Amino acid sequence: MIEAQSLSRKYGDFTAVDGVSFAVDEGEIVGILGPNGAGKTTTIRMITGFLPPTSGRVMVGGKDLFEDPIPARRQIGYLPENVALYTEMRVGEYLAYRAALEGMSRADARKAIADAVERCLLSEVAHQIIGTLSKGYRQRVGLATAILHQPDVLVLDEPTVGLDPKQIVAIRELIRELGESRTLLLSTHILPEVELLCNRVLIIDRGRIIDQGTPDRLRERWRGNPVLRVTIKGAPAEAPEALAGLAGVLTCEPEGEEGGFRVECQTDVDLREAVFRLAVARGWVLLELAERKASLEDIFVRLTTRDLAVEPAMEGGAA
Amino acid sequence: MKALIATYLRELRAYFFSPLAYAIGTFVLIVNGILFGIIVSFLADPRSAGGPPFEYFFNMTWIVLLFITPLLTMRLISEERRSGSIEVLMTAPVTEAQVVVGKYLAVFTFFFSLWLPTLLFAAIVDTYGDLDWGSVLSGYLGVLGVGALALAIGTLASAFTRSQIVAGVIGFALLFVFFFVFGWMESLSNSELLKRLFGYLNVGGPIQDYARGIVGTRSLLYYVSTTVFFLFLASRVLEAKKWR
Numbered sequence: 001m002i003e004a005q006s007l008s009r010k011y012g013d014f015t016a017v018d019g020v021s022f023a024v025d026e027g028e029i030v031g032i033l034g035p036n037g038a039g040k041t042t043t044i045r046m047i048t049g050f051l052p053p054t055s056g057r058v059m060v061g062g063k064d065l066f067e068d069p070i071p072a073r074r075q076i077g078y079l080p081e082n083v084a085l086y087t088e089m090r091v092g093e094y095l096a097y098r099a100a101l102e103g104m105s106r107a108d109a110r111k112a113i114a115d116a117v118e119r120c121l122l123s124e125v126a127h128q129i130i131g132t133l134s135k136g137y138r139q140r141v142g143l144a145t146a147i148l149h150q151p152d153v154l155v156l157d158e159p160t161v162g163l164d165p166k167q168i169v170a171i172r173e174l175i176r177e178l179g180e181s182r183t184l185l186l187s188t189h190i191l192p193e194v195e196l197l198c199n200r201v202l203i204i205d206r207g208r209i210i211d212q213g214t215p216d217r218l219r220e221r222w223r224g225n226p227v228l229r230v231t232i233k234g235a236p237a238e239a240p241e242a243l244a245g246l247a248g249v250l251t252c253e254p255e256g257e258e259g260g261f262r263v264e265c266q267t268d269v270d271l272r273e274a275v276f277r278l279a280v281a282r283g284w285v286l287l288e289l290a291e292r293k294a295s296l297e298d299i300f301v302r303l304t305t306r307d308l309a310v311e312p313a314m315e316g317g318a319a
Numbered sequence: 320m321k322a323l324i325a326t327y328l329r330e331l332r333a334y335f336f337s338p339l340a341y342a343i344g345t346f347v348l349i350v351n352g353i354l355f356g357i358i359v360s361f362l363a364d365p366r367s368a369g370g371p372p373f374e375y376f377f378n379m380t381w382i383v384l385l386f387i388t389p390l391l392t393m394r395l396i397s398e399e400r401r402s403g404s405i406e407v408l409m410t411a412p413v414t415e416a417q418v419v420v421g422k423y424l425a426v427f428t429f430f431f432s433l434w435l436p437t438l439l440f441a442a443i444v445d446t447y448g449d450l451d452w453g454s455v456l457s458g459y460l461g462v463l464g465v466g467a468l469a470l471a472i473g474t475l476a477s478a479f480t481r482s483q484i485v486a487g488v489i490g491f492a493l494l495f496v497f498f499f500v501f502g503w504m505e506s507l508s509n510s511e512l513l514k515r516l517f518g519y520l521n522v523g524g525p526i527q528d529y530a531r532g533i534v535g536t537r538s539l540l541y542y543v544s545t546t547v548f549f550l551f552l553a554s555r556v557l558e559a560k561k562w563r
Contacts (some may be wrong), residue, residue, distance in 0.1 A: 022451075045406075048410045049409075049410055050406050050409055055558075058413050070412045070413075070414070071412075073410055073411065073412045074412045076410065078402065078406075078407065078410045080406045080407060082406075083401045083404040084403035084404035084405075084406065084407070085404065086329070086333065086404060088332075088333060088336040088337070089332070097325055097328070097329045098411070099320075100321055100322070100324070100325035100328075101325045101326070101408075101412075101413060102411060102412060102413045103321045103322060103412065137347050142407075145407065
């Protein structure tokens with residue numbers, strides 16, 4: 001449905017997007033994940049035809065977005081990162097204007113507007129002036145605009161950014177509903193969102209796709225090494241060295257309270273038993289010994305920490 | 320066509336909902352009212368040379384026009400760019416030309432409506448004296464012709480930048496060239512050829528003819544063709560500026 005062929009975009013000397021290629025098949029929900037400034041919005045803008053690529057091309061439903069823009073754009077519904085609406089208009093009027101812009105007939109427009117208003121839960125604000133709406137409602141008006149002309153493809157750029165938690169839940173629910181019958185491409189820097197919504201994820205950093213796959217597979221890859229949390233009563237002086245000396249330990253750093261250590265181990269090694277035996281042999285009292293699961297947040301931090309972000313694409317994820 | 324009409328109606332609405340437009344409208348009413356009052360009291364004095372009041376009126380209107388057109392057009396495209404609404408506008412199935420022309424026609428309509436109250440002046444003159452409706456109409460034609468060109472220049476200026484102020488300044492500077500610089504070049508040129516060339520280009524020149532009831536085909540053609548040219552440029556700029 002969408003095909004991006006080695007898209008590059010330069011702003012002066014700065015390369016924002018560097019040779020990105022991917023395809024989104026019909027009915028798929030694909031997420032673009034990456035830290036802020038990774039090139040997500042630039043990529044999205046090229047996919048929607050707002051920004052011409054410096055090189056490469058975009059095909060939407062078999063049509064070249066820049067050679068044959070009007071029919072190609074007709075197939076796309078777009079929610080930009082900053083939803084800018086005409087604040088002096090009422091919601092209904094704005095949707096009617098957008099329908100006319102899409103070239104719909106009056107009857108079609110009426111039906112489409114009613115449908116979009118209902119889907120996006122806008123009926124109670126349909127007569128309100130857009131300038132008086134909250135951010136969450138404006139986001140929904142933006143979504144209603146995007147689905148108004150029943151496009152085959154929906155492109156959403158950071159659809160939940162700047163919303164409160166309740167609104168985020170509502171918008172996600174709506175996106176999931178919309179994704180049931182459409183091809184959907186959405187960008188985000190929030191991992192749980194990707195996990196919740198997408199069949200497939202592209203991870204972008206510094207303008208390149210550094211990894212892609214299903215959320216499960218990615219989590220597997222980006223999980224990093226197993227980490228043990230060890231706390232020893234009295235914090236014996238020889239403990240760090242002894243722990244670091246165990247076979248399979250990569251690093252051992254003090255962490256948290258007195259006597260607490262963060263022990264990073266090699267992949268697929270469970271050192272809990274070895275740590276226990278070490279403690280017994282040395283006569284330490286173990287207060288805590290636990291394997292820490294890599295949380296989604298860890299992965300997020302790993303991703304957004306720039307100097308770590310590139311290497312872990314290798315198998316095993318040795319960050 | 321539908322997209323063009325949609326753009327036109329939405330933009331026209333925006334003018335009638337914007338405080339700036341009302342401030343400009345008030346300004347025009349006041350200035351025109353004062354001007355007309357002065358002309359009437361001047362002509363009412365037996366020592367005055369006399370003459371048709373609307374000829375005096377139209378000879379002065381271009382000053383108002385010069386000030387208000389950049390103010391009217393400065394937000395036209397720059398505001399879309401500043402707010403970011405240009406993103407959803409230019410990803411809709413519309414062409415740059417449709418957007419530019421729709422917006423231009425809206426500002427022209429608003430500009431046109433600003434002159435409607437001055438028809439009252441004509442009605443007053445007609446009631447209490449003789450009015451040559453023919454020369455009044457030709458005077459209005461001159462105002463609208465010059466206005467059309469000035470608004471097209473302003474539209475182009477607005478396509479350049481995301482700042483309304485910058486757009487206003489660029490528009491005013493361009494207008495200044497068309498209204499004054501060409502006139503100066505005409506009168507301060509020693510070459511006959513250049514004199515004629517700048518005579519053609521001088522926008523303000525033919526206004527006196529229009530005020531007298533003389534409709535020049537050449538000047539009308541000049542207004543229309545330059546308007547089209549500037550709108551064409553504006554749509555090209557909008558297209559080229561996508562990289563921003």
